[in-house]
Amino acid sequence: MAGLGSSGAGASAFGRCTHALVRALPESLCQQALRREKGKEVDLARAEREHQLYVGVLKSKLGLQVLELPADESLPDCVFVEDVAVVCEETALLTRPGAPSRRKEVEVMKRALESLNLNIVEMTDEHATLDGGDVLFTGREFFVGLSKRTNRRGAEILADTFKDYAVSTVPVSDSLHLKSFCSMAGPNLIAIGSSEAAQKALKTMQQMSDHRYDKLTVPDDAAANCIYLNIPGKGHILLHRAPEEYPESAKVKKQIE
Secondary structure (H helix, E strand, O other): OEEEOOEOOOHHHEOEOOEEEEEOOOOOHHHHOOOOOOOOOOOHHHHHHHHHHHHHHHHHHOOOEEEEEOOOOOOOOOOOHHHHEEEEOOEEEEOOOOOHHHOOHHHHHHHHHHOOOOEEEEOOOOOOOOOHHHEEEOOOEEEEEEOOOOOHHHHHHHHHHOOOOEEEEEEOOOOOOHHHOEEEEEOOEEEEEOOHHHHHHHHHHHHHOOOOOEEEEEOOOHHHOOEEEEEOOOEEEEEOOOOOOOHHHHHHHHHHO
16 A cells, blocks of 8 residues: 555654555465565465455554556556555655566556645656655655665765755665564654564664654564554554464553553
């Protein structure tokens, strides 16, 4: 999901969101997606049920305006819309994904974001790569993971685009993205996994920042990837993995619910 309309102007506004952008799952996801584990095939029927449930929550329970883009069978990873745009306040940076097979995903995203009258910035430098999954916005600053999908030039262009915020880079070696093991679980609160790689990245972020963040450490790295929203009339919302998937991490998250 790409959350649209969020603001960084102060802690009370962090996480505010009016729209969400999602994309349907292509059947090619099963056998051709880059994130697919080797030797394993995605259960498309289950994935579609989970996706529909997710979209239903965004619409019915949270009251967001949801833009639903169609699937493209030639783009098996297109459901992962977060990677192709970084939206902050009224500006949208269209990224240049690190995997060449994903770069055409940007075309449909551009048209969708233009329909919302956002200020569009395109990443055209052929030396730059940036996946949105490597971009953590805290409401005060950006942390950008330097991974197999994101390089320093991509981080520099993000900094040039969002000049009101400090941008720090964080090496990512054992995971696909920075947000594979961390995210914002609330204003000033970083959810972080327990692995050595996650804890090392957290230490780097703490050293790079002038601000002291609270942390919520969960046993499972994947469970640290969640979505915090602050929706008028709904309050503070944390979307996270089902408790039965990661029961020990769910126990930790109950501390803030």
